[in-house]
Amino acid sequence: MIFKYLCTISSFRLHAHGRSLHTLRPYQQECIDKCLDSLKNGIWRQAVSLPVGSGKTVVFSNLIQRIPAPTSMATKTLVLAHREELLVQAARQIQRASPNLVVEIDQGTRMANPAADVVVASVPTLGRQDSPRLLRHDPQRYKCIVIDEAHHAAASTYGRILDHFASNSKIFIWGCSATLHRHDGLGLSDVFDKIVYQKRFIEMIRERWLSHMRVITVRTATQLNAVRNYAGEFSTGSLSHAVNQRERNLAVVQAYQSLAADRKSVLVFAVDVAHAKALTQTFNRYHINAHYVLGSTGASERERILFEFREGKIPVVVNCGILTEGTDIPNIDCVIMARPTRSPVLFQQMLGRGMRLHPGKSDCLIVDFVDSFKHDAAQVTVPTLLGLDPSLVLDCSDNILDENALRRKNQSERDAGNEIADEREAKFIETVHNFEESLNEQILPKALSSLKALGYRAHVHLNPLRFFELGKKPATMSDTKFSNQLEVVSSGDTNLAALSRFAWVCLSSDRYLLNVGSKMYYVTRKDSLWYGSTRNLRQYVISGSRKMHYTKEQQIGLRAETLAMAIKGMDSLVGSSLSNTMKKQLFWTANWRCKPPTCKQVSMLSKLGIRVPESVKRLADPENQSGVCRPASALKDDSNLQFTSRQTRLTRGSAANLILRLTHGSSKQWKQFESAKERLQDIQQRRESAAAANAIWTG
Incomplete structure (x- = not known):
């Protein structure tokens, strides 16, 4: 019986995925032609962006035979993938497209025949440090390297493989992915020169x-404000603790019962193992036949569940991180997004599982769970992919292909909450709102409570010009903790210490800076993406006097979807060029940062417009001819000072942060904000006065 069942699975694998490769879809043929034309024009490292379900494997399976061999011996092709499902899928598709080619898989205990025409290789197998398997492949015998799911290509394992083949300067590197962005902020420009072809999923629909696709937004009361972030994504453990709650799991099941009970194949995405099991148990409790698929699920058990899911015998499958890539189940007609994410990459991968065509399937229902967050942009939703307000609520009556109608709906919802007609007032409101909104993004709940303990008013601490303003006498705490708090405060963004070990500073909500000696590293947001750049501080001599100037800002190959990803990518770049000793000097915890400020720093702060308290100025006593500032302990018993040393513990690191921010544009941002706020208050006061006068007259 078991043998008969396994035979049934094998037969299904060979036939259920089959499709005619003799007739390519028009865009597939167009993609292949564009790639070959670009190759003729000398573009040897190409990337292609096609959405999930578009047949990326079909494209490169048909492209392989048409790639010309640069030499008589360079005729082989290497296909790289990072998961077994992708390896098997690629090998089968290539064999169907080119039956005359010998295709072999190189993974784990399976060693490819060196004489094979196409080697489909596992990246973990070939890309291990000092992997002997990689040495079996002669770079001079290969004409092409194909990278499936190319958004992974900046990882070190891929880098080791590509470095091995770098001696062959004429090797063609081709990558494909539905989402050519990474989670960790590392750019792909070192791997690919150009995206030669791309198609949006809306175009494909x-x-x-x-x-x-039909979309229904389900808003929940689950709070994500306290969920920690890591590398631009929610921390899995923290996120699971927030969403794996009885009430929310019940809401998922009730949404299925009311919205998707008539759907045949429903795929549910959970956060982690515990969440997947809890959701499955909730479905079963309401007599719904649901199974979960996890990384720990045995191969035969996984095959059985997915086989019955494809056959329609299991209506609901819950998974966590297993069915996001390399899974071809075209009969999925409903996807329940029970797993919040900040990553557009992951969101599109989950969404794409239901986008494949299938006989008898008229559409795919997306049930998009949107949890409560202070700023909804932190959670990716279907509207954010369409360039709309993340808080826009969609229902089945909305046609996602009618972009104009969606924009009108989006605008009407915005207008409903904004009754201000005065254009000048609206402009000031927008300036103040955008600025305060960006500040809220920079303040963690835990940081707010600690800042209140320090006596800082809300938002004031982020303004370098008002750094020393205190609301009340701060609570007693150790000098070390106080020093660390002020170090974070002076950076302008209380999230920075959690994002990086390096002492970054916030210049504005769209621009951040890391100073490394005479070199400046920036990450800047433009059109919802973050880009990296750098410039140097150079010295020159005119008429015997030394002058300093900055070189022109140069862009580098870094593009990221979030600030966390951008900073992580830049940290990788900076760290690779420095010794361990130099890196430690850039850390928040570097010893020099805890020392008292220098006299030059205190003088510079005053020149830059900061109202420095007398207690801080006296740290740089002008009678101290050595030029070394007096330590804070020297002020301990000075009762005539306006502030105690504990209240005004300005460190050398804090002073450096303030000076960097002020000399690179932060003061301009704050002056614009305060000017807009003052003019807005003036307009509102005049309106209130006019309304009061009118009430008296009509009374």
């Missing part, structure tokens, strides 16, 4: 190459 409109042209009917992907299933039509």
